[in-house]
Amino acid sequence: MAVLSVNVNKIATLRNSRGGDVPNLVQVAKDIEEFGAQGITIHPRPDERHIRYQDAYDLKEIVTTELNIEGNPIPKFKQLVLDVVPHQVTLVPDAIDNITSNAGWDTITHQSFLKDVIAEFKEAGIRTSIFIDTGNPDLIEAAATTGADRVELYTEKYAVEYQKGNTRVITEYAQAAQLAKKLGMQVNAGHDLSLKNINFFAKNIPELSEVSIGHALIAEALYYGLQNVITMYQYKLQDVL
Template identity: 55%
Template sequence: MSTRLSVNINKVALIRNAREGNLPNLQEVARDCERFGAEGVTVHPRPDQRHIRYSDIPLLKAVNTTEFNIEGNPTPEFMKLIEDNRPHQATLVPDSPDVLTSDQGWDTVKHKSFLQDITAQLNEWGVRVSIFVDPVPAFVEGAKAVGAQRVELYTGDYAKIFGSGQPARAVAPHAEAARVAAEVGLGLNAGHDLNLSNLRFYAEQVEGLLEVSIGHALIADALYYGLSNTIQMYKRELA
């Protein structure tokens, strides 16, 4: 079974926010992503709402026909957003308010008690929990221990090392983390800096990869190739 593609539309919202009004229209973009073949839509609202705004979430949920994935740091505000909108999946990311983009995963051992409480609440609401982690076996096992259903492996370092011409070294920790995830019964997602150059190799080498969430590179490619064509290009890398 091929890996599912979830399109992160944060950068589309960033363009919209550069001007007053609603151009581009996020609801229409989300519908089009699904129409063009994406199996999910991802958003990552941040406290300063510099791209996705909290007010966007119910509007996007209303038009979603595939999988709706909301990422973020599980602050009280984030948890209220999840409670009110009940996405299919909540991806927990330990980013502080001042970071430009997510650049590390959870230490699920150190933060076990906190994540256990958060995960239990999300599961009670019927939301699947994915925890964003670095490809470290202990952190994968820790995600299982707190009750999550999936992990999302942070692929930023993979992309950097792959780009330096060392693909085998880049993917080795991820292949091992995937093996551990399968062993403990966790579903496997991945995301961050995946693109048309490094995605196929990653998907081929990382067994059991259920879903990738891709935003920045995909939206940048869409400027050249168009959104419909770009989504199909990414899907072919995952086939």
């Protein structure tokens, strides 16, 4: 089944809102692993409005499952990744002032740049993934030429359409996943996945290796509790046959 990596950006946002260390990000990450998640994801941004760069170093010391660092490979981010050497780096083309990620890479236009970045990370022994839209198969094919180990399917469109009752949208994602697998890449997914839509997605994407979920999971934990929510996600990811 696909593994669950929990994005802890929202925990950092809550901590930063009071200027102290409550909740403690390191302790929450330890608890999330103990509760059954198979990974921790962070997405530091240049202004450090939630995850601070120091958090990456701190988490590297304690994460026993998988540490995934997401971000736009500007020089500061690249140096952080090469210093920390996480298990996985997910390249996301977000602008500095983005509230959240809102597009995948144009892997055709930026192919040469991505090749260079990925080669540097892979030389350091870091698994690489490219955040990508699913509507254009040419982008998936171009992603494969960069040397990326995986693609992460950008699932906002899926979440929006699924909420409207349009389950046919899954076809676009299934075809993208099949193509990525055929081209030798593994398939991750993330953005706006939730308890409401994750099971249908996983059932229809058998190629799925990993999901990264943060905002919805933390919001759902306000009602169900963090440990319960992680268990609920695990059940929905397992119940796909």
